Amino acid sequence: MKRTISPSLLIVAAAMALCACREDPxxxxxxxxxxxxxxxxxxxxxxxxxxxVKARVESGLGFRVGGKLxxxxxxxxxxxxxxxxxxxLDARDFHLSDQSADSALTAAxxxxxxxxxxxxxxxxxxxxxxxxxxxxxxxxxxxxAAEAQMQQAESGLSLQKNRxxxxxxxxxxxxxxxxxxADVGEVVGAGQQVIRLAQDGPREIEVEFxxxxxxxxxxxxxxxxxxxxxxxxxxxxxxxxxxxxxxVTRTFRARYTVKAPADALALGxxxxxxxxxxxxxxxxxxLPVSAVFGKNxxxxxxxYDAPSSTVKQRAVQIVGADxxxxxxxxxxxxxxxxxxxxxxxxxxxxxxxxTPPKR
Numbered sequence: 001m002k003r004t005i006s007p008s009l010l011i012v013a014a015a016m017a018l019c020a021c022r023e024d025p026x027x028x029x030x031x032x033x034x035x036x037x038x039x040x041x042x043x044x045x046x047x048x049x050x051x052x053v054k055a056r057v058e059s060g061l062g063f064r065v066g067g068k069l070x071x072x073x074x075x076x077x078x079x080x081x082x083x084x085x086x087x088x089l090d091a092r093d094f095h096l097s098d099q100s101a102d103s104a105l106t107a108a109x110x111x112x113x114x115x116x117x118x119x120x121x122x123x124x125x126x127x128x129x130x131x132x133x134x135x136x137x138x139x140x141x142x143x144x145a146a147e148a149q150m151q152q153a154e155s156g157l158s159l160q161k162n163r164x165x166x167x168x169x170x171x172x173x174x175x176x177x178x179x180x181x182a183d184v185g186e187v188v189g190a191g192q193q194v195i196r197l198a199q200d201g202p203r204e205i206e207v208e209f210x211x212x213x214x215x216x217x218x219x220x221x222x223x224x225x226x227x228x229x230x231x232x233x234x235x236x237x238x239x240x241x242x243x244x245x246x247x248v249t250r251t252f253r254a255r256y257t258v259k260a261p262a263d264a265l266a267l268g269x270x271x272x273x274x275x276x277x278x279x280x281x282x283x284x285x286x287l288p289v290s291a292v293f294g295k296n297x298x299x300x301x302x303x304y305d306a307p308s309s310t311v312k313q314r315a316v317q318i319v320g321a322d323x324x325x326x327x328x329x330x331x332x333x334x335x336x337x338x339x340x341x342x343x344x345x346x347x348x349x350x351x352x353x354x355t356p357p358k359r
Contacts, residue, residue, distance in 0.1 A: 032354040033311070034340040035304055038285040038331045047216055047275040051207035052253070053226075053265045055198035058178065063089055064166040064317065066189045068184055076180050080171045086195050089167040089188075091230050100159040104247065108146070108153035113147035115139070175199040176267060201263040205236060205258055207273050208251035217241050217254050220275035224258050227270040234260045247343075284319050284327040291339040292316070292326055299328070301340035302345055310348050311338060 067089035074086050119139040125131040179196035182188050205224050209217055222236040236256040245252055257272060258265060291301055297320055302311040316330035331337065336353075338345065345351070 006353070022035045030309060030350040030352040031345070032339075033302075033304070033338045033345070033351045034354045035336045036287070036291070036339050038333060038335045038337055047213060047220070047273075048198070049207040049209070049273045051205045051256075051271050051273055053267055053269040053271060054204050054206045055178075055200075055267060056202045056204050056255075056257075057199040059172065059175075059197045059199060060193035060194045061086065061169060061172070061195040061197055062086075062190075063169055063188060063194065064190055065089070065094070065163050066187070066192075067091075067093075067167060067182055068187050069194070070192075072182075072184055073181070074177050076177055078173060078177045080177060080197070082171055084171045084174050085168055086171055086177075087182075089170040091164060091167040094160070094164040094167055098157070099159040101153070101160040105150070105153035105157045108150040112143070112146035112150040115143040119143045152254050169194060169347050171197060173197070173199045178267060181328055198267055201255055203260065203267070204239065204258045205273055206254070206289070206352075207254055208246070208249060209241075209254055210251060211245065214241065214252050216275050217252075222256055223276070224256065225272045225274065226265070227272065230272075233274070234258050234264075248326070285331045285333075286325055286327050287337060288339050289326055291337050291342065292318070293342045294329065301331070302342055303327070303331070304336040304338060304351065304353070306336070309350055309352065311351055313347055 037048045069087060070090045071088045072086070073088075074080060080086065116283045119136075119142070121129055121134045122139045126136045127131065161192055175197045177195055178198045180194075181194070181196065182194040188194060217238055218241070222238065225233050236258045238254060239257045240255040242253040287301070294300070295313075298315050299311050301316055303314045304311055314330065316328040319327050319329050337353075
């Protein structure tokens with residue numbers, strides 16, 4: 001008798017044969033990861049800015065009157081004393097104005113004395129009944145007007161003498177000339193800067209902060225090193241930070257007062273400002289932003305376990321930030337942390353430290 005094989009049995013037998021021939025899929029190789037070793041943050045330098053030495057007070061000196069500059073007695077870099085003559089204008093027209101004002105005062109004084117004599121005479125005549133009260137009042141008014149004209153002439157003469165004195169530009173304090181902005185023969189206007197004077201007193205470092213680093217100005221500890229003395233660092237304190245950016249450079253100007261011995265800083269010297277973030281309370285580790293990721297409202301990092309060549313999640317606390325770096329707490333000194341591709345890893349995943357190829 002001929003047996004018939006069921007079609008379903010044939011399908012099952014064929015599937016078993018195919019499974020027997022298929023090989024197990026190979027395991028995926030460990031993922032290369034970029035690692036960094038966590039080091040304790042104890043006040044790490046986070047910024048270096050170039051600047052130069054400035055006087056706290058720099059005055060732009062100019063004449064209070066306009067005229068032709070006929071002499072200049074100082075040069076850039078010269079030390080001057082308070083009251084010393086710096087420059088002089090042609091004063092011929094001012095001498096004439098002074099003489100005119102003096103003559104006007106002489107005439108006004110004569111009119112006032114004449115009006116006073118008339119009033120005194122009319123007072124005597126009024127006592128004897130020879131003049132009316134109206135005539136006496138008229139003389140009194142004339143005397144008051146003459147006295148007012150004389151006072152006006154006196155003020156005019158004082159004004160012209162002041163204008164004459166203003167043709168000589170004098171230093172208003174001890175200091176150093178840092179710029180000469182006009183020379184002999186030029187016609188300058190009233191208030192136009194002619195000499196720029198750096199007054200004696202505290203010296204400061206002026207630097208420019210990029211927009212993304214202005215917070216460092218107040219948070220970081222500052223030290224200054226002169227390019228001429230790179231081995232010497234001087235403590236500095238922020239005194240002024242501009243509230244608006246420069247319209248051209250888009251930077252914020254800051255000034256730091258430097259605690260230095262007398263004459264240790266010369267005007268115009270180049271300097272470097274070092275900014276250091278203070279160590280967070282309880283210590284901390286400085287990591288790039290790319291090493292930290294968020295999950296379930298927690299800040300996490302991947303910690304590399306060398307014996308098993310795997311990574312494990314570790315919750316950390318962010319205690320500070322600066323630009324592209326973060327300072328975190330929750331890591332031990334010497335632990336290795338993944339700094340790139342953190343969103344592509346899984347708990348317990350096998351990894352291998354990435355080694356850049358040699359060139």
